[in-house]
Amino acid sequence: MNNSILQTRDLAIGYPAGKRLGMSGNRRSGNRSKIVAEGMSLELREGELVCLLGPNGSGKSTLMRTLAGVQKPLGGEVLLSGTRLERLSARDGARLLSLVLTDKVLTGNLSVYALVALGRYPYTGWAGNLSPRDEAVVRHAIETTGTRMFAHRHLGDLSDGERQKVMIARAIAQDTPVIMLDEPTAHLDLPNRLEIVRLLKMLAREQKKAIVLSTHELDMALQTADRIWLMRPVDAPHGERKSSIVSGIPESLVLDGQLEQAFRRKGFEFDLHSGSFRFRHDAERTIGLVGDGVRAYWTRRALERIGCRVVPGTAVPQHVVVAGENGTGHWQFFDGSTRNPHKLQALSDVLTAVGVSASSGEVVR
Amino acid sequence: MAVRISGAQASDGHAWPLLSPKAGMLFVLLLALLLLFLLDIVLGSVQIPLESVIGILLGRGAEHPAWEKIITAIRLPKAATAVIAGAALSVSGLQMQTLFRNPLAGPSVLGISAGASLGVAVVMLASGGAANAFAIRQLGFGGSWLIVIAATLGAMAVLLIVLGIAVRIRDNVVLLIVGIMVGNITISLISIWQYFSEPEQIQDYLIWTFGSLGGVLGPQLAVLGAVVALGLLVSFSASKSLNVLLLGENYARSLGMSTFFVRVSVIAATSLLAGSVTGFCGPIGFIGIAVPHLTRSMLDTSDHRFLMPSCCLVGGILMLACDIVAQMPGTQTTLPINAVTALIGSPVVIWVIMKQRNLKSSFS
Structure with missing residues (x-):
């Protein structure tokens, strides 16, 4: 039985050669394309919560954007629900995969309800009017995320934690089998972080959604992820920086030392017992x-x-x-x-x- | 708390909010528009009683044939032009602000007005010959087909350049900067042209830049109305996509929206709207930037399906109000409309925004 919803085959991600006007970035590489990582073969299954880990600059966001079809792969292919990503129409793609980004949204005058309703964009007609079914989905998304109390409020009036829940509600309203979240717990305090993760875990378990989230929180990833995609920088010729990716269950990655290698820096040590990094004090x-x-x-x-x-x-x-x-x-x-x-x-x-x-x-x- | 009870009453007592809240506001705005439209026709340098005005409008004629002429040939077209121009500039400003995620964006940021001005400058200044200038003056500036065509061609030329660049650029902020730069180049070309021109020609050009709602008559009014109607149609059909664009381009793309298509549609609509109005009425500033803010503030929503018609109404209302002030009722003088829009409008906008304080939350 194969309930795989997203696969990559020999995927290479990065930035193409030439004009990259307006994108943050790498002028250094001139006319050659810059490969961030290549040869990636990954699989995402229904009901699975995957944490994407890796140090800054290892290409987590690039991978996310490529999987979501916002950015084109440099090689290989991404299969979403068995279809190559570039063969999917924008609308069909939006019915299979939703994103929660760190981007700022300018919807100060839009109510939470209206904002979540924007998630129905791929389903509504040209006027964007919601059918009763659309409205039911939107309401369900709001109920699921526990944002019912402030459904009438404006996004600008919400705290960071509340806002993140609303953005997740919007993704749920999009009603896709895959949800990808870019650092959904950044800038949140501990209770909010836990609440978001619990919500995502619940979505994976109960609604069989496949969820990928990038994070810097090792502790949280080790405790909750069904699987970890670990990106780690490897030395490439000509002094280029490239990343390789390993996929595995959290405990195995700890035991075979992969996690420690990925994040190793001077002055830290990985505590195998607690599964977290600690300052290494040169005790006097x-x-x-x-x-x-x-x-x-x-x-x-x-x-x-x-x-x-x-x-x-x-x-x-x-x-x-x-x-x-x-x-x-x-x-x-x-x-x-x-x-x-x-x-x-x-x-x-x-x-x-x-x-x-x-x-x-x-x-x- | 004013909670509207709807069919879906929740167990915890909170009703689900409505997606388009104050539909009644549209009606109020429409009423205000009609009132000001009437007022604009009644007031003027020649005093005509209200009953006569209504009589003329209803086709019953008037005791003085001159009054009928004033109303139907001058005031009615002028008021209609005001409404059309106000609606067109406001809607294009609204789209620009959403597309560029910038509260200072307006129809002029992509250099459209500057392009139109360049076209007019070329005709007025380069034609050089006194005969030409005389011919233009004979025809009247506001309504001269030559001026209209020149302005439209100028706007289109700049727009094609910007569109050509827009296809190559992914980022809207970069596009905004490019648009402003193209506008600057255009303005400097006009400056150079002026530098080598005769003072009389420069004066003619300056008068055109003051803007004028008068002189758009008969077939010209029909053309302006048709072009603006087309532009509004394109704009209205982009409402759904503009709503999603509030989330940012990445979200919009992830929801299956074609950013390319929306950008082209918005630029095309803006060129139709702002280009035609600038061509017929001269470069009218302020309305395009201010009305979207006013409307958002007053209606407290960012839903474009609701903002678009509201902006049309508010833009028309503001333009009519400015025109009423510009013709200085009871006196024989009139003020240039371009000066009045900013003079009257700016304090209004400052007042509304200070009072509402939600401008910032719309853009940060």
């Missing part, structure tokens, strides 16, 4: 830590943040003991020079004490 001093539980965990985080290597136990002369219960607890800091600990009530005081002992020159490495 070592501090012992005694204690367990949540308070010990955050004490460790705080000490690492100010540049300490934290080891368990009291073997190191300078060490911190997390004492007492949550709420009534306190910290004891042994600075290595006196036998008696400093009793400290707040974590910030611990950090201060550790800092003072470092500057007093009695650092034990």
Whole structure:
């Protein structure tokens, strides 16, 4: 059984040679076309949530635009519902794939309802009048995204999170089996991010939509994606920058080190346990830590943040003991020079004490 | 909160909003247009009582044959021209602002008015011979076929250049800049022409640039009306696409809209509308930029299917009001219409926009 809705065969993306007037961009390449990535064979299935990951400049947006038919591929082909993209009429394409972009929209005087209704463009006649069925679809899209409360309001009066939901509602109203979203959670706070992702996940599960979203949020992608398309820069001859793409389930990409390779930079390390990148501190001093539980965990985080290597136990002369219960607890800091600990009530005081002992020159490495 | 109860009453008490809210507003605007139309005909340097005016309009004749002549041959065509010009310029301005996503765009940004001016300048200034200038003066500037044709050809020439560039450029902002530059080139050509011309010729040209609603009579009015009607038809049929264009070109393309087709349609409509009005009435400024803002502010909508007819009405109303002021009722003098549109209109626009404060949300 093949429920694949979008496929690419040996796809090459990038910018064609010559005139690129008005597009952001690459004057450098002169008359040669600039290939961003090539040889891509991808598959997107119904009901699947795919996160497109990759560092800045790796070509995520170019891939999105190419898959959506906004930009022409440099080679290979994109099959949307089994038909080559360039053979689809604009209208048929718009009935198969919808986009949520980061573009600014200027619909200050348009109500949310009217804006979502624009999603019916590929279905309405020349006058753009909505049939009862169109209206039902629009209302359903608004209900699904939970934007009902502000359906009568203007887009300009909404918060970023609300606006993003409205743009997703517009895509749902377009009623396409594939939805692509370009960084839908950028600029949103955590609750809004989670809400958007939960909504997308629900659309994939319940309405069997195939969803592709590009994001920079590794944590979120690892937790929610059914599959990850990972773009990563590879070295090409002549000093050109090209990207290659790998597709896989999140956990495999972590385990075989692909994720770490894609994002590796100086000063970061990938924590295999938490699945996130962390600052790698070139620790100058070592501090012992005694204690367990949540308070010990955050004490460790705080000490690492100010540049300490934290080891368990009291073997190191300078060490911190997390004492007492949550709420009534306190910290004891042994600075290595006196036998008696400093009793400290707040974590910030611990950090201060550790800092003072470092500057007093009695650092034990 | 004023919630209209519709058939689809929701469980949480919020009715679904209506897509085209104030349809009643159209009726009010239409009424205002008719009122001002009548007022424009009644007022003038010669005082004619209202009953006589209505009598003449209804074809019952009047006690003075001269009055009938004034009404049917001068005031009626002038008022009709005002409505046509106001509607044409407003609708083309609305389309330009949406296409270029720029609140300062108007029918003149693509150099259409400048092109028309160049055509007129060529005829007036280059013909040189006193006989020619005399002939033009005999015919009257506003209504001279020569001037109209020259203006139309000039507008078309500039427009073809812009259209040729538009086909090659994907980005509308770049197109806007190119259009403004082409306009600048055209204006500088006129300057050079003026520099080498006789003072009398320059004066003739200057008078044309003041704009005039009078002198568009009989067959000319019919031609203007037909061309504008065609332009409006093209514009109205693009309403649906212009709505989608509010989302930006990428969204529009992803919804299956052909940006190329819409751009060509908007440019063609604008050239028909602005080109013909400039040809017959001279370069009338301000209306094209201001009326779309006024209409959006007043009706609080961005739906072009609703804005288009509203802009026609508001444009006609504003143009009639300006014409009434321009003929300075009760005096023998008249002011140039081009000066009045900006003089009267600008404070109105400032007032409305300050009051409504939603201009910014339309464009940012």
